[in-house]
Structures are given as C-alpha cells and as structure tokens.
Amino acid sequence: MIRRHMLQAAGMNTGIPRWNGRIRTAISVSGAIALLAVIMLGSRLMGSEGLAVSLEERNMAPSPAHLFGTDWLGRDMLSRTVKGLALSIQVGLLGAACSTLIAAVMGLAAATLGRAADRCISWLIDVSLSVPHLVMLILIAFVCGGGMKGVAIGIMLTHWPSLARVVRAEALQLMSADFVLVSRKLGRSRMWIASRHLAPHIGPQLLVGFLMLFPHAVLHEAAITFLGLGMSPHQPAIGIILSESMRYLSTGMWWLAVFPGAGLLLAVWAFDRIGGHLRRLTDPGSVRL
Amino acid sequence: MLRLIAGFIGKKAIRLLTLLAAVSVISFALVNASPVDPVQAYIGADVMRVGPEQRAEIAAYWGLDRPFPERFLKWANALLHGDMGTSMIYREPVVKVIGERFLSSVWLMALAWTFSGVIGFAAGIAAAMRKDSWIDRLIKGFCYTLASTPAFWIGLLLMMLFSVWLGWLPVGLSVPAGVLADEVILLDRLRHLILPAVTLSVAGIAPIALHTRQKLADVLESDYILFARARGVSGLALIRRHGLRNIALPALTLQFASFGELFGGAVLAEQVFSYPGLGQATVEAGLRGDVPLLMGLVLCSTLFVFTGNTLADFLYRIVDPRMRAGKGMIR
Numbered sequence: 016m017i018r019r020h021m022l023q024a025a026g027m028n029t030g031i032p033r034w035n036g037r038i039r040t041a042i043s044v045s046g047a048i049a050l051l052a053v054i055m056l057g058s059r060l061m062g063s064e065g066l067a068v069s070l071e072e073r074n075m076a077p078s079p080a081h082l083f084g085t086d087w088l089g090r091d092m093l094s095r096t097v098k099g100l101a102l103s104i105q106v107g108l109l110g111a112a113c114s115t116l117i118a119a120v121m122g123l124a125a126a127t128l129g130r131a132a133d134r135c136i137s138w139l140i141d142v143s144l145s146v147p148h149l150v151m152l153i154l155i156a157f158v159c160g161g162g163m164k165g166v167a168i169g170i171m172l173t174h175w176p177s178l179a180r181v182v183r184a185e186a187l188q189l190m191s192a193d194f195v196l197v198s199r200k201l202g203r204s205r206m207w208i209a210s211r212h213l214a215p216h217i218g219p220q221l222l223v224g225f226l227m228l229f230p231h232a233v234l235h236e237a238a239i240t241f242l243g244l245g246m247s248p249h250q251p252a253i254g255i256i257l258s259e260s261m262r263y264l265s266t267g268m269w270w271l272a273v274f275p276g277a278g279l280l281l282a283v284w285a286f287d288r289i290g291g292h293l294r295r296l297t298d299p300g301s302v303r304l
Numbered sequence: 305m306l307r308l309i310a311g312f313i314g315k316k317a318i319r320l321l322t323l324l325a326a327v328s329v330i331s332f333a334l335v336n337a338s339p340v341d342p343v344q345a346y347i348g349a350d351v352m353r354v355g356p357e358q359r360a361e362i363a364a365y366w367g368l369d370r371p372f373p374e375r376f377l378k379w380a381n382a383l384l385h386g387d388m389g390t391s392m393i394y395r396e397p398v399v400k401v402i403g404e405r406f407l408s409s410v411w412l413m414a415l416a417w418t419f420s421g422v423i424g425f426a427a428g429i430a431a432a433m434r435k436d437s438w439i440d441r442l443i444k445g446f447c448y449t450l451a452s453t454p455a456f457w458i459g460l461l462l463m464m465l466f467s468v469w470l471g472w473l474p475v476g477l478s479v480p481a482g483v484l485a486d487e488v489i490l491l492d493r494l495r496h497l498i499l500p501a502v503t504l505s506v507a508g509i510a511p512i513a514l515h516t517r518q519k520l521a522d523v524l525e526s527d528y529i530l531f532a533r534a535r536g537v538s539g540l541a542l543i544r545r546h547g548l549r550n551i552a553l554p555a556l557t558l559q560f561a562s563f564g565e566l567f568g569g570a571v572l573a574e575q576v577f578s579y580p581g582l583g584q585a586t587v588e589a590g591l592r593g594d595v596p597l598l599m600g601l602v603l604c605s606t607l608f609v610f611t612g613n614t615l616a617d618f619l620y621r622i623v624d625p626r627m628r629a630g631k632g633m634i635r
Binding site: 138141142144145146147148149150151153154155156157158159160230234237238241242243244257260261264265269272273276279280283284287288291 | 323326327330331334335337338339448449451452453454455456457460461463464467468469564565567568571572575576586587590591593598601602605606608609610613
C-alpha cells in the first residue's frame with residue numbers, strides 16, 4: 016500500500032510512472048516468461064495443421080484468417096514462426112546451458128588446480144576468443160555434418176570463454192578469502208573447496224551469465240541455420256524460414272521475412288532485458304554499464 | 305619509446321605464432337574427426353562411376369591412408385612454405401582464392417567499420433550530453449534493440465525496402481550482371497557496396513554507442529569538468545576540449561577489438577547480398593566440404609582478429625600517454 020502510494024507520488028512529479036529496478040526486473044522477467052510460455056504452449060497446441068500444404072491458400076498477404084500471411088505452399092506463417100521460435104529457443108537453451116556448465120568447470124578448475132592448470136585454461140580461452148564465433152560455428156557444423164547436433168555442439172563449444180574468464184576471476188578472488196585459506200589449512204581437498212566454498216558464490220554470476228549467453232546462442236543458431244549449415248530444411252527453424260523467404264522477396268512477399276524476424280527479435284530482446292536487469296541486481300557495481 | 309614498441313612487437317609475434325599453431329592443430333584435428341568422407345565429397349555425383357579400387361587410389365594419392373601426425377606435419381610444412389593447398393570448389397590455389405576474396409571483403413568491412421564507428425561515437429556523445437532526456441532514452445533503447453536483432457534480418461529488410469520496393473539499389477552481387485569486367489565503373493561497385501556495408505555497420509553501432517555514452521557520462525561528472533563549467537566553458541567546446549581526448553582512445557580500442565564480430569557479420573551480410581567476399585567463401589566451403597579452403601579461411605580470420613586485437617592493445621598500452629607514463633614510473 017505504502018509502496019503504491021510512493022510510486023504514485025513519484026509518478027506525479029514527472030508524469031510517467033517510475034518504477035525501481037526490482038519492480039522493473041519482476042515485470043521484465045514475468046513478461047519474458049509469459050512470452051516463452053506462449054511460444055512453447057503455442058507450438059504444442061497448434062498441432063501441425065498450420066504447416067500442412069494447402070495450395071488454394073498460397074501467397075496470401077496477412078489477413079484475420081492468417082495473421083502472418085501464408086507462404087508459396089499455403090502454409091500458415093504464424094504457426095511456422097511460433098514453431099520455429101520454439102525450436103530456436105530449445106536449441107539456444109541447450110547450447111547456453113552446456114556452455115555455462117563448461118564455463119563453470121573451466122573457471123573453477125583454473126582457480127583451484129594450481130598455476131599450470133590456470134595457464135593452460137587461460138591460454139585456451141585466449142585461443143577460443145581469437146577465432147570469430149561464426150567461423151568456428153561453420154567449422155564445427157561442417158565437422159558434425161550439419162543438423163541440430165552440429166549447431167548445439169557448436170554453440171556449446173564457442174560461447175563459454177568469456178563467461179569462463181569472469182568465473183575464473185571471481186573464483187581466484189575467493190581463493191584468497193580468509194574462509195577458503197582456513198579451509199585449505201584444515202586440509203580440505205581442492206574438489207571440496209571448489210564445490211562447497213566457491214560454487215555457491217559464483218551461482219548468481221552463472222545465472223546472469225547464462226541469461227546473457229542465451230540471446231547470443233539463439234541469434235547464432237538462427238544465423239548458422241540461415242547460412243544453410245544448421246538445421247535440416249525440413250524443420251521449421253527461423254533461420255530456414257528466413258533463408259527460404261529470400262527467394263520470394265523480389266516478388267514483394269514482405270510478410271515472409273518481416274514477421275518471423277520480428278518474432279526472433281522480440282524473443283531475444285526479452286531475454287536480453289532479463290539478463291541486464293538481473294545483472295544489476297546481483298552486481299550493483301555494474302549498474303551504470 | 306622505440307624499445308618499448310620493439311618489445312611489444314616481439315611479444316606479439318611470438319603470441320601470433322603459438323596462436324596460429326594452436327588453431328591449426330585444433331582445426332586440423334576437428335576436420336580429421338569429421339564423419340564426412342573427403343573422397344566421397346570429392347567424387348560427389350560420380351558415385352556410380354568410381355569403384356572401390358579407384359577410391360583407394362584417390363585416398364592414397366591424397367595421403368589419406370597415412371596416420372594423423374604424419375598428415376598434419378606434411379600439411380603444416382606446406383603451410384610454412386606458403387602453400388595452403390588447392391580449393392576443391394574453385395580449382396585454384398587457396399592462397400589465390402583468399403587473396404581475391406579478401407580484396408572485395410576488405411572494402412566492405414572497412415566501410416562498415418568506419419560507418420559504425422562514426423555513427424556509434426556520435427550517438428554516444430549525443431546521448432551522454434543529454435543524459436536521461438528523451439534523446440538519451442531513444443538512443444539507448446535503439447542500441448539495446450539493435451544488439452538483439454539478427455544482422456541478416458536487417459539485411460533482408462533493407463533489401464526489401466531499397467531494392468525491391470523503392471528500386472534504388474541493386475539486389476546483390478558486387479558488380480552488375482552481364483557487364484564485362486573492364487566496363488564496370490567505380491560507381492557501380494559503390495552502389496553494390498552500399499547495402500551490405502550498411503547492414504554490417506548497423507550491427508556494430510550498439511556497443512560503441514553504449515560504451516561512449518557511459519565513458520562520456522563518467523567524464524562529465526568529474527571535477528575538472530565542473531571546474532571547466534565554472535570557468536564558463538559549455539556545450540560542444542566543453543566536449544571537444546575535455547571530453548573527446550578522454551573518450552576517443554577507449555572507443556577506438558573497442559572498435560579495433562570488435563574485428564571478430566565484424567568478420568562474423570560480414571559472413572552474414574555477404575550471404576544475404578551474394579557479395580563475393582571472404583564470408584561467402586567460408587559458407588560455400590562449409591556447405592560443399594572444401595576442407596583446404598575452410599582451413600585457410602579459419603587461419604585467415606584468426607589472423608584478422610589477432611591484428612585487430614593487437615592494434616587495440618597497441619593503442620591502449622603505447623599510444624595512451626597515461627599508460628606510457630605509468631610504465632616509466634614503474635621502471
């Protein structure tokens with residue numbers, strides 16, 4: 016009650032309601048979760064009738080019956096977009112989660128296993144950061160022979176270095192904290208220290224890192240699929256839809272490219288905002304970044 | 305000063321050598337572990353006409369029956385002599401293909417790099433000067449949105465708008481179709497360059513603008529700015545005298561350090577506009593299994609990113625007078 020009153024008072028000064036960071040975070044998180052739920056549930060509930068070919072309804076511009084229009088085979092673009100987004104988000108989640116795991120293991124190993132391991136891992140991070148992501152993704156997708164496996168493995172193996180660097184720095188700082196020093200003198204093993212003392216501290220970092228990685232993972236998935244090295248053309252991925260639409264753009268069928276891309280933009284943007292808000296909450300020092 | 309630079313270059317050269325060695329070992333091992341059969345990829349559609357003996361012969365001719373270390377050493381030895389092998393799809397030496405492609409890509413990337421740098425820098429300054437005003441919010445919102453926009457989608461939108469709908473600019477390629485190479489004039493090339501370059505630069509604006517905004521906002525809160533304001537300096541003169549000097553170098557450093565994203569963006573932009581550059585060659589090599597070209601491009605892009613990072617480091621460590629003075633004091 017009091018909070019609402021204060022908000023109103025603050026809002027009256029400027030004419031715009033002003034919310035503090037926590038409320039804005041809550042709003043953005045719930046908005047993004049709602050978006051995710053809509054996409055996931057939508058792709059489940061819609062079934063595949065929208066994807067069926069119906070030649071009478073080819074090349075239709077957006078209308079109430081087909082909000083996003085239909086393509087050259089009469090498939091409903093709305094269902095294709097939703098299905099494609101669901102697929103992209105799944106691959107992105109998988110890739111980003113594995114990447115975060117790799118980053119956590121690498122960062123903790125660098126901090127706890129001594130100087131040689133630290134040198135090795137830092138060098139590995141440097142090497143991975145000095146090849147452009149997309150080129151590395153193309154190489155890995157080629158090596159895996161394309162398909163969803165190639166994309167997921169590629170994203171896993173290319174996105175961890177920057178987060179691993181953050182984790183390593185954080186863990187190294189913790190290693191010189193008193194409670195860790197005492198624990199080491201008490202004869203605790205490195206594994207014990209890493210899992211009991213360091214891991215809980217880097218948890219929030221990992222969560223934020225994961226949320227920051229996720230948009231990149233989705234964008235890279237769409238990009239590599241767009242280039243033709245990712246998902247197979249039979250799957251309704253956003254990258255596939257966009258690369259197919261390129262052939263029909265010159266005939267003026269703008270809806271083939273505009274809506275799927277906008278959907279991808281919205282999904283990525285929502286998660287990027289969550290990441291940004293949560294980072295501010297867990298790490299107030301970076302508020303002004 | 306000279307000694308400092310010499311030491312810097314020496315250190316960087318060693319780093320470059322180890323880096324290239326590591327990247328080549330890793331990518332060679334990756335390709336080696338690939339389930340794609342190189343003989344099969346080479347034969348392609350002629351599957352029916354090539355018997356098992358001929359396959360074995362091709363494999364032996366290429367040395368595919370040798371163990372991994374031997375093959376790697378042979379390849380690395382050739383690489384050291386400047387021979388990257390022959391591209392399977394272009395039937396030309398990889399070095400030549402990369403050289404030709406690089407020339408057309410470098411124009412694209414240089415143009416986009418300059419665009420995004422200048423626009424991002426200006427936008428960042430504008431946002432910081434009017435912090436928390438509507439223009440700041442607009443620029444910030446725009447940057448955040450840009451950062452989560454797929455670059456190739458922007459390319460598609462631009463193509464629809466300017467090539468299909470308005471018909472102002474060509475749809476793709478780097479030169480007009482059906483015109484002899486000698487008759488292509490510079491204007492044609494430029495016209496074909498505009499859309500890919502704009503696509504590529506749009507992707508690079510956001511980081512530089514947000515960074516500049518942040519840096520300048522910090523500077524504007526400092527005591528010396530307060531003092532300058534008290535002396536009556538204001539507006540653009542204030543920014544020019546006290547702001548630019550402090551923010552130009554970090555911005556330039558950031559811009560040089562973004563060569564990796566630039567290359568990745570070029571791959572996408574070139575694919576959208578069928579612009580014959582390095583990026584398109586990378587995609588082709590990946591799609592059609594041209595291993596020598598792909599390896600060459602991986603090394604080439606690594607070298608490119610390394611150059612950018614080294615320049616960034618150079619600016620940061622040696623050009624910045626404060627860092628130089630700091631080093632002198634430590635000695």
